[in-house]
Amino acid sequence: MLSGVVVFFEYAQAFLILIYYWIKALGRLLLVPKIRKNVENEIILITGAGWLNEKRKKLFLLSFIYLKGSGLGRGVAKRFASIGATVVLWDVNEKGNDDTKRQILGDWPGAKVYSMKVDLCDRHDIYRVAEQVRI
Numbered sequence: 001m002l003s004g005v006v007v008f009f010e011y012a013q014a015f016l017i018l019i020y021y022w023i024k025a026l027g028r029l030l031l032v033p034k035i036r037k038n039v040e041n042e043i044i045l046i047t048g049a050g051w052l053n054e055k056r057k058k059l060f061l062l063s064f065i066y067l068k069g070s071g072l073g074r075g076v077a078k079r080f081a082s083i084g085a086t087v088v089l090w091d092v093n094e095k096g097n098d099d100t101k102r103q104i105l106g107d108w109p110g111a112k113v114y115s116m117k118v119d120l121c122d123r124h125d126i127y128r129v130a131e132q133v134r135i
Contacts, residue, residue, distance in 0.1 A: 040084035045133070046077045047090040047120055074100050078107065086112040088133055092119050 081087050081104045091097040097115040104113045116132070119125045 039080060041086070043086045043088060043133075044077075044080045045088045045090065046080075047118070074103070077113075078104055081108050081111040081113060087114070089113065089115040090118040090120070090129065091115075092117060 077087050077089065077100060087104065089097050089100055094115075094117045097117070101113045101115040104111055114133075116129050118129045
């Protein structure tokens with residue numbers, strides 16, 4: 001009998017904790033405003049854009065995301081271009097990189113998009129092209 005009571009209270013406690021976190025999440029959803037960073041006129045570096053992979057790196061080393069082989073990267077590049085960021089695409093596959101650039105310019109003709117061929121496995125090549133981007 002005692003073990004049945006203990007199990008009941010454990011389930012009741014778990015249920016109350018679940019209700020508490022549901023209410024907390026609902027309160028955050030409704031009451032806390034979403035703060036979005038303005039990236040308009042910022043430079044975003046996306047590597048691997050020609051392979052439907054992307055790395056997003058805001059110049060000045062603010063953030064870095066690596067999305068490989070999934071098609072999400074091209075979408076990230078398009079999203080940044082759509083909100084006014086300057087997008088710099090790096091990839092060893094020049095054809096795919098230029099295809100991404102054409103797609104972005106086709107959707108947003110006024111977007112600032114630059115594509116460069118970079119071997120991401122060669123540190124010296126990365127530094128060489130990084131100097132070109134800074135200039």
